[in-house]
Amino acid sequence: MAHVWPIGGGKGGSGKSFITSSLGRLSAELGKKTLIIDLDLGAANLHTLAGVPDPEKGFSDFIRKKIPLLEDTVVTTPCANLFLISGAHDNFDIANLPYEQKLKTLRAIAKLDFDRILLDLGAGTSFNTLDFFLISQNGIFITTPEPTSVENVYRLIRSIYFRRIRYCFNVTDFNELEVEAERQFGDGSFNKPDNLMKVIARTNPKKYAQLNNEFSAFRFKLIINQVRKHDNAALGLQMSRMIEKHLGLNLEFLGNVAYDEHVHDAICQQVSFLERYPYTKTASDLHELGKQIVESAGEQLTLRYL
Amino acid sequence: MRKDFDQLNYYEMLDITPNAVPYEIRHAYNAALQLYHPGSLVSYSFFSERERREILALIEKAYQTLINDQLRQEYDDELIRRGEIEARDESAPEVKKPVSVFHISRSPYVRTVFVDGDALKNRISQSQVIKDILARNELSGEDLKQIRTELGLTVEQIAEETKIRVNHIRSIEGGQAQQLPPTVFLKGFVKSYLKCLGLESVEELSVRYMNTVSGLK
Numbered sequence: 001m002a003h004v005w006p007i008g009g010g011k012g013g014s015g016k017s018f019i020t021s022s023l024g025r026l027s028a029e030l031g032k033k034t035l036i037i038d039l040d041l042g043a044a045n046l047h048t049l050a051g052v053p054d055p056e057k058g059f060s061d062f063i064r065k066k067i068p069l070l071e072d073t074v075v076t077t078p079c080a081n082l083f084l085i086s087g088a089h090d091n092f093d094i095a096n097l098p099y100e101q102k103l104k105t106l107r108a109i110a111k112l113d114f115d116r117i118l119l120d121l122g123a124g125t126s127f128n129t130l131d132f133f134l135i136s137q138n139g140i141f142i143t144t145p146e147p148t149s150v151e152n153v154y155r156l157i158r159s160i161y162f163r164r165i166r167y168c169f170n171v172t173d174f175n176e177l178e179v180e181a182e183r184q185f186g187d188g189s190f191n192k193p194d195n196l197m198k199v200i201a202r203t204n205p206k207k208y209a210q211l212n213n214e215f216s217a218f219r220f221k222l223i224i225n226q227v228r229k230h231d232n233a234a235l236g237l238q239m240s241r242m243i244e245k246h247l248g249l250n251l252e253f254l255g256n257v258a259y260d261e262h263v264h265d266a267i268c269q270q271v272s273f274l275e276r277y278p279y280t281k282t283a284s285d286l287h288e289l290g291k292q293i294v295e296s297a298g299e300q301l302t303l304r305y306l
Numbered sequence: 307m308r309k310d311f312d313q314l315n316y317y318e319m320l321d322i323t324p325n326a327v328p329y330e331i332r333h334a335y336n337a338a339l340q341l342y343h344p345g346s347l348v349s350y351s352f353f354s355e356r357e358r359r360e361i362l363a364l365i366e367k368a369y370q371t372l373i374n375d376q377l378r379q380e381y382d383d384e385l386i387r388r389g390e391i392e393a394r395d396e397s398a399p400e401v402k403k404p405v406s407v408f409h410i411s412r413s414p415y416v417r418t419v420f421v422d423g424d425a426l427k428n429r430i431s432q433s434q435v436i437k438d439i440l441a442r443n444e445l446s447g448e449d450l451k452q453i454r455t456e457l458g459l460t461v462e463q464i465a466e467e468t469k470i471r472v473n474h475i476r477s478i479e480g481g482q483a484q485q486l487p488p489t490v491f492l493k494g495f496v497k498s499y500l501k502c503l504g505l506e507s508v509e510e511l512s513v514r515y516m517n518t519v520s521g522l523k
Contacts, residue, residue: 151351238341238348241321246311246352 002035003292006133009142010152012123015225016040016142016265019286020120021049022274026290028082032115039132040122042095044087051078051272054087060094062258063101070108079272083114097128104133106135116293121153133160137218138296140254144226145235157243157251158218161193165200169210177203180203188204194247199234220251223289226259252301254292257285311361315390316368317379324382325392328373335369358373426504440505444521445514447481453503454479468498475499481519492516 007020013071017040022035038046047055056146057076061067074083087094097105109117121129133139139160143153166174179197185195201208224236232238243251261280266273274283309318317324320334326437341348342361353361369376385391430436439449454464461479465472474495477485486492496515500508 145347147347147350150347154350154352232347242341242349242352279321 002112002117003138003296004109004117004119004136004137006119006121006139007142008121008129008133008139008156009012009149010123010125010154010156011143011149013264014123014142014144014149014152016050016123017045017120018267018273019142019223019257019289020118021046021062021272023290023293024050024082024116024118025079025272025274027116027294028079030290030294031081032294033081033083034116034118035083035085035112035114036118036120037109039119039302040087040088041097041128042092043079043122046120047084047086047088049267050082050084050086052084052086052088053270055084055088055269056089058086060092062187063094063097064087064091070105071112075266088282092193095126095128102128102131106131109135125156127163127295129156130160130163134164138221138225139218140221141222141251142202142225143239145224145228145231150239157247157249158193160191160247161215161247162191162196165193165196165211170209210252217248218250221254222251223254223257227256228259255285255289257289258282312364315385316372317391319365319368320372325386326372331369335365335373337364404428422502426457427506430504433457440511444518445511446518447515449481450499450503450515451479453505457503459503464499464502468495468502470498472494483519484494486519489516492519 007016009016020036023036036046038044052075057073059073060069064072067073073085077084082294119132121132141153143149151288174187175280181195181199222236222240233256240251240253243249258281260280262280263273277283320338322330322334386393433456436453436469440454461472461475462476474487496512497508500511505511
């Protein structure tokens with residue numbers, strides 16, 4: 001089964017698509033059959049970064065049932081071994097993917113036959129993003145060293161936590177849970193996933209054990225993008241320490257990616273940054289990350305969708 | 307179950323071990339402040355104002371307790387009583403020894419003290435072979451090699467002492483014209499080689515060698 005790496009980050013413009021395309025390219029160069037999927041529904045960009053400005057088919061064809069199988073919507077890219085499911089010609093209501101369609105997509109992704117699958121997720125914390133993120137234990141968060149971006153990434157992490165808890169309960173049970181949390185921990189605390197977990201621990205130990213197992217199985221990763229020279233290089237480590245201490249989630253810091261004006265140039269010229277500027281700090285940072293993606297072996301559990 | 311921050315003991319709060327020394331405690335305290343101080347990017351938006359104040363108060367309390375020997379003693383006793391940490395080892399802490407800054411994992415460098423000038427001279431004066439060689443008018447590479455083996459020295463030792471590369475020394479001993487280093491260098495090499503062997507009248511011997519070699523050419 002493929003290793004699925006959802007890449008999300010909360011805030012727009014933090015470099016999710018750029019990193020997805022770069023990591024995809026590197027993993028392909030290192031000999032893995034790699035697929036990148038544009039799941040930034042309604043704001044798709046990945047095809048441009050992957051060097052396929054006008055793909056003949058895409059994700060929408062699968063949703064509209066024009067192409068019955070997801071694997072048939074895959075297009076090749078100029079880079080050998082790298083494949084793409086593009087969102088270029090998505091229909092205009094795709095951003096609001098209905099639940100059944102989403103489930104169908106998730107099942108189809110889990111069955112695809114590739115060595116590595118990278119999902120480029122959109123900004124924000126819509127259910128689509130959260131559910132696609134939860135398809136794998138190896139979700140990667142991307143943030144830049146700016147308060148706005150850090151804020152959004154924390155929000156995303158908490159939303160995912162919340163979403164996972166929410167999955168375990170039906171509407172009435174969950175409402176009861178919220179009321180109970182509010183009663184115990186005061187106003188607004190139903191919105192804190194860690195408080196909810198505390199209530200579950202007391203009211204429903206079985207579910208708690210199950211959830212706890214699942215959360216401890218998560219191996220979330222963190223990449224800090226657009227790190228300038230004077231930025232705090234230890235930010236990633238400190239963030240992962242905070243998350244582990246206060247939310248109890250594993251968040252492994254993968255590395256910093258240096259800021260470089262040339263990324264902008266490469267995107268404007270529509271050429272691959274890694275090919276055009278291979279000897280920049282940014283490129284070497286990306287190479288480091290690419291190696292980690294390729295070398296990560298071990299078990300990978302895709303949740304619930306098989 | 308994972309404990310809340312306010313349930314952690316002071317050591318856990320600061321991420322240190324119960325036998326941390328004051329330096330480590332101060333360091334951990336600074337690191338914690340970097341995480342939780344109000345302007346910190348790391349915890350931006352992660353806590354509400356109130357939560358942040360509570361955490362900072364706890365960290366301050368932890369630091370003030372642990373950095374004060376007497377308070378720390380009392381706190382430790384409390385923790386030991388609750389079974390959270392193990393009883394202290396009362397023996398005096400092991401004295402730290404200086405550690406080396408560099409770890410170059412070469413085989414240990416032992417400088418060969420072999421050119422004990424007097425000993426060599428002694429041997430030279432005793433050896434009939436060497437006397438014979440030095441009595442001749444010519445001095446070939448083969449002769450040098452013989453002197454060297456007579457003195458019980460290896461090529462590597464010579465190379466170490468003179469800083470001349472081993473292959474140069476071999477070719478000097480071999481005496482084959484095409485393998486020798488350029489004459490300019492050769493002169494110097496031969497002189498230091500002879501000197502290293504502990505021979506006297508190096509100048510004269512080296513001229514003898516050069517003549518012999520140039521005769522080969």
